[in-house]
Amino acid sequence: MSYGHCRHPTIWPSEWRGLTPAQKGTLTHRLIRQAHRARTHAIGGLLLGWARYLRRRRYTRDLAELSTMDDMMLKDVGVTRCEVRGAIRSGTDLKSLR
Numbered sequence: 001m002s003y004g005h006c007r008h009p010t011i012w013p014s015e016w017r018g019l020t021p022a023q024k025g026t027l028t029h030r031l032i033r034q035a036h037r038a039r040t041h042a043i044g045g046l047l048l049g050w051a052r053y054l055r056r057r058r059y060t061r062d063l064a065e066l067s068t069m070d071d072m073m074l075k076d077v078g079v080t081r082c083e084v085r086g087a088i089r090s091g092t093d094l095k096s097l098r
Contacts, residue, residue: 062088 011027019027066074066084074080079087 059088 016024063085066077066079066088069077071081074084
C-alpha cells in the first residue's frame with residue numbers, strides 16, 4: 001500500500017484482492033471515517049461562510065439605516081456620526097460607555 005495525497009492510503013485493485021477480510025474491513029472503516037471528516041469539514045466551511053455573509057449583510061443594512069438619520073436622531077439613539085461604524089460593529093449601546 002502506498003500513500004498519496006495528505007498521507008491517505010492509496011490502494012490499487014490488485015492490492016485489495018490480496019487483503020484479508022479483516023484488513024478490508026479495517027481499511028473500509030478508515031475510509032468511511034475520512035469521508036465523514038471531509039464532509040463535516042465542508043459543511044462547517046459552508047456554515048461559516050453563510051454566517052459571515054449574513055453578518056456582513058446585517059452590517060451593511062444597519063450602516064445604511066443609520067447613515068440616513070440626521071444628527072438629532074443619532075443623538076437620540078446615543079451615538080454621534082463618527083461613532084456609527086463602531087456602534088454597529090460592537091453591537092452595544094455606546095451611551096452606557098460614556
